[in-house]
Amino acid sequence: MRRVHGDATGFPAAADALPPVVQRSGSAMGRATSALLDTDLQQAETVISTEAQVEDRQRDLEHQAIAVLARQQPVATDLRVVVTSLRMSADLERCGVLAQHVAAVARRRYPEPAVPQDLRRTILEMGQLAQRLMAQAAEVLITHDVDAALQLERDDDWMDELHRMIFHHLMDDRWHHGVETAVDVTLAGRYYERFADHAVSVARRVVYLVTGEHTDDLADPPATP
Amino acid sequence: MRRVHGDATGFPAAADALPPVVQRSGSAMGRATSALLDTDLQQAETVISTEAQVEDRQRDLEHQAIAVLARQQPVATDLRVVVTSLRMSADLERCGVLAQHVAAVARRRYPEPAVPQDLRRTILEMGQLAQRLMAQAAEVLITHDVDAALQLERDDDWMDELHRMIFHHLMDDRWHHGVETAVDVTLAGRYYERFADHAVSVARRVVYLVTGEHTDDLADPPATP
Numbered sequence: 001m002r003r004v005h006g007d008a009t010g011f012p013a014a015a016d017a018l019p020p021v022v023q024r025s026g027s028a029m030g031r032a033t034s035a036l037l038d039t040d041l042q043q044a045e046t047v048i049s050t051e052a053q054v055e056d057r058q059r060d061l062e063h064q065a066i067a068v069l070a071r072q073q074p075v076a077t078d079l080r081v082v083v084t085s086l087r088m089s090a091d092l093e094r095c096g097v098l099a100q101h102v103a104a105v106a107r108r109r110y111p112e113p114a115v116p117q118d119l120r121r122t123i124l125e126m127g128q129l130a131q132r133l134m135a136q137a138a139e140v141l142i143t144h145d146v147d148a149a150l151q152l153e154r155d156d157d158w159m160d161e162l163h164r165m166i167f168h169h170l171m172d173d174r175w176h177h178g179v180e181t182a183v184d185v186t187l188a189g190r191y192y193e194r195f196a197d198h199a200v201s202v203a204r205r206v207v208y209l210v211t212g213e214h215t216d217d218l219a220d221p222p223a224t225p
Numbered sequence: 226m227r228r229v230h231g232d233a234t235g236f237p238a239a240a241d242a243l244p245p246v247v248q249r250s251g252s253a254m255g256r257a258t259s260a261l262l263d264t265d266l267q268q269a270e271t272v273i274s275t276e277a278q279v280e281d282r283q284r285d286l287e288h289q290a291i292a293v294l295a296r297q298q299p300v301a302t303d304l305r306v307v308v309t310s311l312r313m314s315a316d317l318e319r320c321g322v323l324a325q326h327v328a329a330v331a332r333r334r335y336p337e338p339a340v341p342q343d344l345r346r347t348i349l350e351m352g353q354l355a356q357r358l359m360a361q362a363a364e365v366l367i368t369h370d371v372d373a374a375l376q377l378e379r380d381d382d383w384m385d386e387l388h389r390m391i392f393h394h395l396m397d398d399r400w401h402h403g404v405e406t407a408v409d410v411t412l413a414g415r416y417y418e419r420f421a422d423h424a425v426s427v428a429r430r431v432v433y434l435v436t437g438e439h440t441d442d443l444a445d446p447p448a449t450p
């Protein structure tokens with residue numbers, strides 16, 4: 001395990017701003033999942049309004065990075081840290097929007113539950129896994145532990161598997177929850193899967209910083225629905 | 226109308242690499258739409274394999290930008306151009322993946338058509354609009370015309386409207402195409418809408434470069450399904 005940036009550029013201050021934002025993204029998705037499974041309108045509204053601020057946070061991070069680039073003219077690894085942080089902040093902005101989307105599914109169907117009984121366990125598992133992957137990403141950001149980053153990527157395979165399970169359930173002739181619920185579940189599944197992809201993306205950028213190498217396969221392969 | 230970067234940093238070479246990539250993204254989505262509506266497996270496979278290269282292209286753009294930052298230490302506006310280009314290249318990477326996703330819907334349902342007759346016109350319109358918005362984004366990148374960028378944003382409202390139309394159609398009690406088709410159409414609609422959001426995002430970044438101001442509303446509001 002190797003730390004990849006020193007104090008010379010002063011950038012650690014900006015990079016250290018990222019892990020709490022990552023953590024918050026995970027919590028937001030956790031709360032969105034509660035709203036969805038508990039048919040909790042107030043919780044849904046809270047997630048939607050709170051996460052509306054992520055764009056501002058993301059801009060702050062971007063401006064901070066640009067200020068570092070302008071003032072300190074970092075080179076080599078430090079420069080890569082700044083550029084990578086910029087890309088990560090974009091990932092995190094999307095994560096906030098995805099948590100809002102999950103909450104919006106709950107709100108749209110209220111007071112009906114959006115998730116049928118026989119899919120509650122799978123959606124709960126997707127929500128928990130999403131939150132866990134984001135917590136792992138925050139940890140990787142702090143520790144720069146490449147092995148943990150690669151483990152996160154393997155853990156994301158389970159998200160893809162859960163996504164496939166939902167999909168097969170929808171395609172099953174015995175599906176009897178109607179089209180509206182099918183649409184809601186399709187979208188929610190897609191939101192969780194994308195959210196997890198962003199956690200993987202954050203971890204991959206850390207790997208790139210540490211090793212200088214990209215992991216090869218796409219985070220979001222086209223074969224998955 | 227004001228051009229925002231000179232030749233001093235040498236970055237125009239890197240920035241000029243963007244418009245053709247933007248154009249290509251639009252064409253890819255056009256071809257994916259053909260594959261979807263014509264139930265054309267070969268076309269679908271071509272889009273999927275061609276767009277698999279976008280990640281490499283995106284990395285090239287990223288490395289180019291980092292090289293400019295390292296060698297030329299740009300400041301002020303030139304620095305913002307480089308950073309903005311980095312963000313745009315991320316948008317374009319996603320666009321390639323979204324075109325792959327549309328093609329993958331066609332492939333998965335082959336030899337069945339994924340889009341029912343009564344939604345063909347709407348999907349065609351979404352595909353064409355997606356391609357047109359991306360062409361506008363490429364133009365804005367070249368001209369830095371703020372008015373055209375704001376027009377693009379207004380044109381995207383029509384994409385949101387088409388997306389809502391699909392959604393209402395799915396929710397209609399008279400829907401008789403079954404759940405599998407509902408899932409396919411839901412996902413395809415979402416892919417087009419996201420694709421258009423990325424075109425808006427590219428245009429917004431140009432506006433930011435020219436005016437120093439962000440346009441305010443979210444590209445992907447949570448109220449939309």
